[in-house]
Amino acid sequence: MPPELIADILWKVLFAVIFVVVIMTFAAYSVLAERKVASWIQGRVGPNRTALPGLSAIPVIGPHLVKMGIWQPLADGVKFLFKEDPIPGHVNKLYYCLAPAIALIPALTTMVVLPVGQYTVDGIAHPIVLANIDIGILFILAVSSLGVYGIVIGGWAANSKYPYFGGIRSSAQMISYELAMGMSILPVFMWANGTEPGLGGLSLFNVVTSQQAMWLGVWMPVPAFIFLTALFAETNRLPFDMPESETELVGGFHTEYGSFKFGLFFVGEYAHMVIGSAVFTILFLGGWNFLPDFGIDGLEWLSDPWSRMGWFGSVLSVLYFIAKTMFFVFFFMWVRWTLPRFRYDQVMNLGWKYLVPAALACIFIYALIIGLIDIAFAVEETPAIVQ
Amino acid sequence: MPDFLFYLFSALTVLSAFLVTVSRNAVNGAMYMIVSFVGMAALFVLLEAYFLAALQVLVYAGAVMVLFLFIIMLLDAGKGRTVRPDRLTTAAACIGGLLLISGLIYITFDSGAAPSTPLPVITELPENATATNIPFTTSSRSFGYGLFTKYMLPFQVTGFLLLIAMIGVIVLSKRIDSSGDEPAKPRIAKS
Numbered sequence: 001m002p003p004e005l006i007a008d009i010l011w012k013v014l015f016a017v018i019f020v021v022v023i024m025t026f027a028a029y030s031v032l033a034e035r036k037v038a039s040w041i042q043g044r045v046g047p048n049r050t051a052l053p054g055l056s057a058i059p060v061i062g063p064h065l066v067k068m069g070i071w072q073p074l075a076d077g078v079k080f081l082f083k084e085d086p087i088p089g090h091v092n093k094l095y096y097c098l099a100p101a102i103a104l105i106p107a108l109t110t111m112v113v114l115p116v117g118q119y120t121v122d123g124i125a126h127p128i129v130l131a132n133i134d135i136g137i138l139f140i141l142a143v144s145s146l147g148v149y150g151i152v153i154g155g156w157a158a159n160s161k162y163p164y165f166g167g168i169r170s171s172a173q174m175i176s177y178e179l180a181m182g183m184s185i186l187p188v189f190m191w192a193n194g195t196e197p198g199l200g201g202l203s204l205f206n207v208v209t210s211q212q213a214m215w216l217g218v219w220m221p222v223p224a225f226i227f228l229t230a231l232f233a234e235t236n237r238l239p240f241d242m243p244e245s246e247t248e249l250v251g252g253f254h255t256e257y258g259s260f261k262f263g264l265f266f267v268g269e270y271a272h273m274v275i276g277s278a279v280f281t282i283l284f285l286g287g288w289n290f291l292p293d294f295g296i297d298g299l300e301w302l303s304d305p306w307s308r309m310g311w312f313g314s315v316l317s318v319l320y321f322i323a324k325t326m327f328f329v330f331f332f333m334w335v336r337w338t339l340p341r342f343r344y345d346q347v348m349n350l351g352w353k354y355l356v357p358a359a360l361a362c363i364f365i366y367a368l369i370i371g372l373i374d375i376a377f378a379v380e381e382t383p384a385i386v387q
Numbered sequence: 388m389p390d391f392l393f394y395l396f397s398a399l400t401v402l403s404a405f406l407v408t409v410s411r412n413a414v415n416g417a418m419y420m421i422v423s424f425v426g427m428a429a430l431f432v433l434l435e436a437y438f439l440a441a442l443q444v445l446v447y448a449g450a451v452m453v454l455f456l457f458i459i460m461l462l463d464a465g466k467g468r469t470v471r472p473d474r475l476t477t478a479a480a481c482i483g484g485l486l487l488i489s490g491l492i493y494i495t496f497d498s499g500a501a502p503s504t505p506l507p508v509i510t511e512l513p514e515n516a517t518a519t520n521i522p523f524t525t526s527s528r529s530f531g532y533g534l535f536t537k538y539m540l541p542f543q544v545t546g547f548l549l550l551i552a553m554i555g556v557i558v559l560s561k562r563i564d565s566s567g568d569e570p571a572k573p574r575i576a577k578s
Contacts, residue, residue, distance in 0.1 A: 095418075138441035145449030149421070152456050156414060164460070171457040178450060 015130055019111050027270040028073035030329055034270075036069070037333040047072040080263035088158075088256050095157035100257070100264035103150025107271040110140045114278055115205045117288050117318035120307040127205035128318060136204040137189070140279060141182060144234070147272060148174040150265070151236070151243050151253045158256035166252035169344065170243035173233055176351035177240075181230035183359035184223040187366035188216055188283050204279075208287030212303040215292050217284035223362050224284040226355050231276045233351070236269060238336040242344060277328035281321065288321040393433055400426035413459045417452060424448040438530055 032047065039046030047069030055071075056062045087093060113136040115127035126132075133139065148170055155167020189202060192210040207216075217224040233240040244252035254265050281287060288306070293299040306313035342350070403422040410416040424447045431440035472480070534542055 095414075133437055135437050135441045138438070138445060142441045142445035142449055145445060145453075148453060149456075152453070152460070153414075153418070156456075156460060168457065168460050171453045171460070174453050175450060175457065182445075 012130070016112075019130060020108060023108065023111055023271060023274060024267070026274045026329075027267050028077065030270045030274060031076065031266070032069060032072050033329065034333050034336075035072070037330065038337055041334075041337040050075050077263070080260050083259035085259040085261065090159050091256060092157040092159060095153045096256075097261070099150045099154030099157060100261040100268070101150070102153060103147055104264050104268035104271065106143045106145075106147040106150075107268050107275060109143045110275050113139045113204065114275065115208065115282070115287070116278070116321050117314055118205075118208075118306060119311070119314040123307075125209065125304075125307060127208075128314065129205065132203060132205060135202050137185060137202050137207075137279075137283075140275075141178075144272065144275070145174070145178055147268070150268065154257065154265070155243070155253035158253070160256055162249040162251075163253050163255045166243040166245075166249050166255075169245075170236070170253060173236075173240065173242050173347060173351070176348060177230040177233035177355070180226055180351060180355035180359050181234065183356070183363060184226035184230065185283060186359075186363050187220055187223050187370075190363075190367060190370050191216065191220075204282050204287075208282055208289065211286040211292070212289055212300070213292060213294055215284065215286040215289070217286075218292070220284065220362070220366065222358060223366075224280075226359050226362070227283065228280060229350075229355060231280060232332070232335070233347070235272045235276055235332075237273065237332055239339040239342050240347060241341065242347060245341060247341075273332055274325065274329060277332070278321075278325045280328055281324045285324055288317040288324075290320065393430070396426045396429040396433070399423075400430065414456070417455050417459060420455070421448050421452050424452065 036046045038044075049066060050069050050072045051066035052071060052074075056066045058065070087096060112130045113133055115129040115132070115136075117128040118125045119128060120126070151170040152167045155163040155165075155170065158164070188207060192207045232238075236243055241252075243249075244254070246252065249255070254262055257265065286292065286303075289303045290305050291302050293303040301308065306317040309316065400423050403419040403426065406419040407416045407423065410419060424443060428440040428443040428448070431437075431443060
């Protein structure tokens with residue numbers, strides 16, 4: 001192989017490793033954040049004293065390093081790794097061992113097409129992303145829909161009553177909400193492709209750049225709400241945690257799992273949550289755009305201050321994007337301790353009788369509005385689609 | 388390298404498709420079917436048809452097979468019972484299979500077979516693109532453009548056929564008892 005190709009591959013592997021490390025760290029610290037948020041909402045303290053031995057002996061900064069339980073994820077991870085990992089005698093061993101991996105791998109694969117910021121070369125903005133492919137959002141929907149097999153197969157392979165129920169519920173819930181989720185983002189892509197001239201397609205970077213005038217969540221609140229609800233259902237978070245619902249199903253699909261395999265399910269759920277929040281931020285909250293500029297000339301610095309600051313601006317855009325994403329991870333936890341769990345028939349009713357029709361109505365209404373805007377303002381600029 | 392990948396994924400697809408038909412456990416069969424679909428999606432990726440690949444995974448591996456698994460688990464059809472097909476079914480299946488194989492062989496070795504030239508990759512539709520001279524590319528935009536202009540009627544007719552099939556299934560699967568009344572609705576506890 002030519003050396004350039006090898007160097008290229010090495011760079012890509014390096015970037016991929018950085019992405020995996022960052023996302024896994026976020027997933028691990030989301031677990032800590034979940035426990036802290038839960039304890040604050042319930043008026044408790046939460047984890048507050050886990051520390052490496054000898055750390056508090058460091059003068060001045062030592063006592064601050066052990067506060068807030070920032071070493072808790074490390075301790076949890078080590079505990080999961082070193083616990084005994086028995087396989088119950090009544091399970092289907094192959095699927096039992098495969099299921100946690102199936103749950104985690106799709107959640108991590110989706111980050112390949114996730115743009116996290118932008119850099120500017122010669123005045124043209126490029127996304128910071130592992131693979132800038134045309135079908136970004138479809139890739140994320142497709143791969144993340146495979147993640148449900150981890151839960152379904154895990155519940156089935158456990159060969160026991162309650163995990164089985166958890167698996168069945170998970171598959172039914174997945175089918176119901178995937179439809180609403182897929183349809184709720186259609187108005188976003190109609191907007192991103194319809195009124196702006198350019199390449200179009202389904203790439204997420206394109207969606208972010210089309211939101212400089214106005215974040216889509218502001219003028220598409222209903223699709224945003226449908227997407228967020230479906231996201232809660234797809235990540236199995238309360239109030240939609242039917243597969244787990246520990247008050248009726250013991251532990252749901254992971255009742256028979258322990259130690260590291262349970263840890264993989266757990267991290268997979270949080271990784272899914274982090275990626276889902278990032279996708280929501282990109283689709284409806286303007287990604288790394290600072291503030292909407294309302295399309296006014298001279299105000300572009302408000303939506304895109306990053307391109308004037310060189311590499312420092314790129315770093316800032318990534319940090320700003322992460323901050324927005326973190327807010328939504330917090331929102332997930334907030335809702336968990338605010339809403340009670342839905343009953344199973346309520347989950348099905350909400351999915352099929354409310355969200356799907358509402359998403360269909362949104363497609364129709366926004367198609368009409370976008371078509372009218374096209375005709376009224378931008379016919380000359382749009383590509384040959386209008387003819 | 389692409390050759391090697393092609394043979395790898397083709398073998399994966401065909402082998403797991405074969406295993407679907409011979410596996411006795413319905414859940415095993417469903418899992419092999421998922422592997423087969425994903426292998427086919429990988430073949431689409433090798434053809435640079437990313438859009439088709441994503442749809443293959445999204446619709447078949449992601450949605451249809453979840454439904455299959457749901458039904459298998461709901462009916463607890465894990466250990467399928469063996470049903471011996473009668474002679475007529477066997478004969479019809481043999482004839483049908485032979486016809487299919489001969490048709491495939493004819494298409495493969497016929498000189499007028501499907502073209503194997505790579506499709507051009509263009510980034511933007513040309514200015515003079517109309518319904519009749521759409522450049523066929525692998526970008527998702529050209530799929531949509533073709534689907535809603537030149538192939539609008541076949542597209543709609545296919546959708547209508549699916550609707551007919553769906554209504555047919557609902558009618559057939561709705562058991563109507565001898566008196567002609569609709570079956571009693573399953574009792575749902577008032578909540």
